[in-house]
Each structure stands twice: as C-alpha cells, then as structure tokens.
Amino acid sequence: SFLWFKPNIAETVLKLFFYYSCKKKTYPKDLPTISVVLIFMNEALSIILRAITSIINRTPAHLLKEIILVDDYSSNDDLKGPLETQIKNYNAKHPGLLKIVRHERRQGLTQARISGWEASTADVVAILDAHIELNRLFIHFGRAEPILSRIKEDRTVIISPVFDNIRFDDFELLRYSVAADGFDWALWCLYEPLPDEWYALKDETAPVRSPWREVLHPCDLWLQAHISGSC
Template identity: 70%
Template sequence: MVSYRCLLKTYSSQLPSLSVILIFMNEALSIILRAITSIINRTPSRLLKEIILVDDFSSNEELKAYLEEKIKLYNQKYPGLLKIIRHTERKGLAQARNAGREAATADVVAILDAHIEVNVGWAEPILARIQEDRTVIVSPVFDNIRFDTFELTKYELAVDGFNWELWCRYDPLPKAWIDLHDVTAPVKSPSIMGILAANRLFLGEIGSLDGGMLVYGGENVELSLRVWQCGGRIEVLPCCRVAHLERHHKPYALDLSLVLKRNALRVAEIWMDEYKDMVYFAWNIPLQNSGIDYGDISSRMALRGKLKCQSFDWYLKNVYPILKPIHNIVGYGRLKNSLDENVCLDQGPISDNTPIMYHCHEYNTQNVYYHLTGEFYVGPLIAEAYTDDRCLTDPGYGEKAMLKPCSKAAKNNLHIYWDFKPVSDVILKDRAQGAAGSRGKTRAALLSPSMNRVPSIARGIQGRAVINRATKRCLEMKKDTSGVYRLVLQTCTSQVWTIQYTVRNWGSN
C-alpha cells in the first residue's frame, strides 16, 4: 500500500525518539492488541521509546485485569515499553489525548486511536519531517479496515479539511503540490482528521488540545486552526500510511449531535472572529441566546493573545481559500407557511431537484438561507469554491419550483431572485394597480376584511410573501386531492411565510 517511491527514500540514522499514544474507551481488546503489535513490528526499536495506553474510563471487563496481564507479557519481552493511564471518570477525547502527551517522554508524540494498524515505514517520515521543522503537525494518509471483514481498502491521497459545521472531510490535492511532481513530498493541509504527530514540546507550547472540548468531535479542527493561526503548519505525509478500523458505531454516544454543536460553537467563538456566524448558520443555531453552553473560553482567548495568533480571515486567505464565507445572509432556518406550520420547506430527493413541503424536523435538508441579494439556498450550507449551494428557482412555467446550482443558474439567467416582502405590501400594490374605482377608499378598507385575520403580519415583521422578481409569481402551498399540502408557484394570494431566524434585526421594520 506504500508507494515504491516512498520505499526508496532513506533517512538519517539520528532521528528523534517516538512516543506512541493510543486512546481507547470500550474498544475490543483484540483490536487494541492488533494496534500494539503492528506498532512494535513496524517501528524500529531504536526509535520507539514507549507506547502509552490511555483508558478513558472503559466499562468492558476485558479491558481491566485481562489487559493488565497482556501489558505485563509485552513488557517481559520489551522491558518498560508499555504504560497505561486509566481515567477514574470519562473525560472525553481531548483530555485523554492530553493525558497521554503529558505522560510522554520522547521527542515526538504520535497520538493515535487504538483501532488502527500502522504500515511498514510509517514512523521514519514523521520523525524526519518534524526533525526538519519542529512547528509542523503531521498527519498520515489513512487507509480503511472494514469492521466486519477486516478487509483493507487503500484510500487515495487527499488533504484534510472541514465544512462550516466543522465536520472533517477530504479535499482535493493543491495544485502547488501536484506541480512538484514528487509523490513523496509533504502536502500542505488545512486541518487534520484527528490522528497526528508533533514535537512534544511544541505541542505543549501552543496549548496541546483544548480540554474544554467535550466527549468527541471538533477537537481536530480546533487544534488545526490554532496551529496555523499561531505560527505552525499542518502537513499530510504521503509516505506515512495508517489503516483505520471503520467502526459500526461511536463508543462515546449513539447521538453526538448536541456535543458536536456545542464544540463547534466553542471553536467558532475562540478562533473564527466575524466568520463565526457561518457555524451558527450551518448548525441552524440562533446568533443570540443560542441556549448552548460552550464553556469558559477565557483561558483559550488569553492563549491566543499570548501566542500573537493570526485572524481567521488570514487563515481563509492563506491556508483554506476554498472554504467560502457568505456575508449577506439575512434570514435562515426553517421556512414555514401560515396555512400549516407543521410542515417546512425541504430540499426533497436530490435527484428530483424539486423542493417539497415535508413534516418539520431538525435535519439540514430543511435548512433555508435567504440572502439580501434575493437568493434562497435550500439544504445543507455548502459555501465552497468548487461545489454549489442550490438555489430556489422559478422555471417560468408550470407550478413546480426547482433547485438549481446557484452559480450556473445565475450564469444562465434563471429566475433565482426573490423578494421576501410583508404580505400587506404585495396586496396593497396589487390592489392599487387594479382598483381604479376604489381611490376613495381608506387604507383600512383596502385591508379588510381579508387582512383582518393577520394584523400582526400586516405590520410586516416575519409574515412575508415569497415573490419571484422576474416572473412575479409567489411561492405558495395548496392541498392536493389527498389533502396534503404541496408547494406551488402561482399568482400571489395572501399566503405568508416565516423564516426561523433573522440576522441583526433584518425585517423588523
């Protein structure tokens, strides 16, 4: 699985020493033993100083006395090589990793999951690169081991990135690296996936991992932003490959969504400056009074000041330009029609490109983003250079609205721009144009009796008509023959929509 070019590389005989840290919580004992065995067999003994196991308060019985016996057997053959740290309460992934780093004594720490197997020659590229530059945090290339068959699948080289929910993903290789024509060269990466190696002292100097990140998720992005913004760099090493065991479920919790939201907000508040709004938008969280306690961040803000870190704007421009912020979102969340507030606008099946009305839920297929310029994005917020968000579109014929890639739709002059107006403005305009015989009537007379049922909407805070600027048709609902509301484009009536959250009092006057 390692490139033949990597196998031809030679390294100094005076490389730094290595501490390997394995984190586990209710891992299968056999998996932990496989990880230990692969590390011992595939790491030169002159480089491997210790393997430190960190047990984040496992409850599995086999991980207690039986594991201790296994450690004794290893240490009989390799004296003093294995150590174990046991938490007396569950502290989460970040604090478990910190405990391992604090106990380590080698020059370099490799912080790994316990459900991995390292490949031949994995350690030398790490140690050589960190010897060259102590401020580099490095990540291996991952391969995948299926949990049910243990079949190994080779993954292609990619860089590690993240979306606006701060959830990790793979991004394309940068052109600057491709132009080197050297498949063994380190690759500049915006982020790490979680497994990492670093100079032990440097990692401590920049604050290790943020112990305020709870349970699991987001700690990799937090460290990545801190490294880049505070004077370090992150690279993926093509000649270092580690196989990661795909697991059927995460051991910490079946549903991590609340923790992931909380951790994402903590990262945003510490490191993302004015761009933190994008995280709130992506998770559909109100900008004010979110109701989410992301913990005390004063010590991390003080660390940022002490290290004289760069801004997140600098990070976007210099490290991660393909992640695109959106500056003109004025409304976001669930879009509901007053005829039935139990259903929400939904992107519907991707293949159909047709939005629908569907029972309201919390998944991001019902995320809606209204722009000051008039576009409605529907579905997960993407905001990337190479992938389009999908815009609500009036095709100009028929009753069905469509979802089209925004940049292509704009280029092809499709009807993607909408007014989101107080319904009173729409009705008054229509009636003023068509009521030549009604000039003597008062404004109150024009509004009654049909508008008497929505006096608060007539004042125009949230209840608004959705009108296509080009076709002048409204997005509305009507019942089909089965009594279910469906989305239609038609001549405007008095139907109104509300959007869940607004940005900085937009629409309040």
C-alpha cells in the first residue's frame, strides 16, 4: 500500500494520451454530479487506493459527489480493518466522500454493480472495476466533463469512453485507439473498425455508436432505474 502515499505517484507512472482537438472543447457549467462505484473482490488494497486517489485528484470536486466501494464478500484481511482505516483517512480530508457497501455473501459481478447503483445519490453513476486509474487527461483537458455533458444532452445514452491498458507488472500505460466494441460467437471482445461516417466528421473526439461491454459505463441514475438496474 506504500504506492498510495508516494507523492504524485500516478503522474510519475502514467503517460498522457489525448487528442489536440480536446483543447478546443467547451462544456456547460451546470453539469450533473457523478457517483463513482468501484466494485471488488479480494483486490489488492494498494490498487484500490490508487484508484480512489486518482478519482479524487482528477475529477472536479464540484462534480464528484461520492465514491462508493462495493465489496463482494472479500476474504483478504487487509480489505477489512485496514481498508476501513483508509476510508476514514480519506473522509477526514473529504468529508462524506467515501462510502462502502459490503455483501454478507458472494453475490457476483452483476449484483455488485446493482448494489453500487442502489447506494448512489448523484445524478449520474459510473460503475468501474477497482483496478483502474484515471489518466492525467482528466485534469489537463477534462474527462468527467465530456462524459457528463453528453449525458446532459441525452439522458438515455450510456457512455463507454476509450480506456487504455495498464500493464500489471510495471504499470506502464499502453494506448488503445478509438474503436467500436464487438464480440464473436465465443463471446470474446473484439475491436471493430469505425464507420466511414465517423471519419467524415474529421473530429477524433466525436462519439460513435458501439455495443457496450460493461467495463466502464457512466449513465443517468434515472436510466438505470428504468432498466431495472441492469447497467
């Protein structure tokens, strides 16, 4: 867990990937608030702390209403008392920001997501795995803002931003290109080429319609309620 305490650890490890057209984007000031849900089961404590720290440091405070941890009945000891201590430390600096939901038995990935959604109180909820880390682009050019702006335009959309890969052994960030998601008959995820209509826009930041593979998916809390929490 020492990684959490190293100053600016994420800035020293993660590269900055962005499109220069991001600099030209402007967003409304009256954006909806967001709840970030992190789900885990026997995740390394240091990884969870890195995720929490990056979310706090790289999301505008006025937009981030809460971070909700959902523990699907972990057995690791450091995810009990030690995690509770870290939550208290975070909340001492950011009162009421962190909450934790603990399952009393293993209920699986889908129910963990639903539990996080049920505990959320912001306008928008983003449900993520706990082994993520926000890129510096969140603070340099904003990433919460384009997500929330798109949902503000149409509350029926579910956003799946491009996310890069962090190598497990050295935490090097590997860039992933913009692509539509898909899957084969064995249900393996595939990256599909983008349609000609998207290229015709000549805007690398333009949204593209895509199947949704439930890795990172901010959507309106109202929408989640209307699809029975199946987000």
